[in-house]
Amino acid sequence: MYLLIPAAGMGKRMGSDRNKLLLTLHGKPLLAWTLLAAMQSRAIIWIGIMAQPEDFNDIQEIITAINVLKPVQIIQGGETRQKSVYNGLQALPEGAETVLIHDGARCLATPELFDRCAAALATCQGFIAAIPVKDTIKIVDSKGWIEDTPDRSRLWAAQTPQGFQVKLLKECHEQGRKLDWEVTDDAALLEKCGFPVKIVVGEETNLKITTPGDLAIAEYILSQRLP
Ligand SMILES: Nc1ccn([C@@H]2O[C@H](COP(=O)(O)OP(=O)(O)OP(=O)(O)O)[C@@H](O)[C@H]2O)c(=O)n1
């Protein structure tokens, strides 16, 4: 299984002056934790990391420091996550039929989750890891008035890994570029093109490190997991 890691963001919501994936979390750069989990996944045989050129050296240092024992390629990222994934898809080795996309910022995903996700691609053309929503969700208008309360039993919070047949995902990305769609995950491109996407139950702890509060929670989770 081929894995693409979008790692080319700015981390604006983190309020940091550099890519949040280079910040230290429990003694290592955040991205190192993501790579360590990918390295321990049996299913993953190749890793592509989409990054901004100013981060290439730092990312190469992380790869060297943790001694990733699988082929790893650093790929130029884009202005948005969607464009970074597009670039990653173009850089996949010839013959790659299926791919997992996993946010560098979801550094607490376990190797078991990667392996379960990889197995899911035997039964569908596209899936996402997701967990049931715990809160009551409100749909609100632009003036701050509630319009609706959707049935929570049907709401799932999207995570990554998300996995796809490469040919299909490439076609959906091309359609998105042609029609100027802007989406925040890859599944949305398949949905807009009318293709089914399955849910694989994700992990409660697989949070996306977005704000300083998330960093503190991740620090706690790692301290509980590790000796
Ligand atoms: N141009 C971009 C933007 C985001 N990402 C990646 O997509 C993942 C999810 O994005 P997010 O958490 O929103 O990261 P940032 O864009 O860095 O955060 P922010 O929106 O707060 O700036 C991250 O691993 C991020 O590095 C990417 O590869 N290319």
Ligand SMILES: C[C@](O)(CO)[C@H](O)COP(=O)(O)O
């Ligand atoms: C793909 C994702 O992690 C699923 O939750 C998320 O949509 C990334 O979006 P963001 O807007 O870049 O945080």
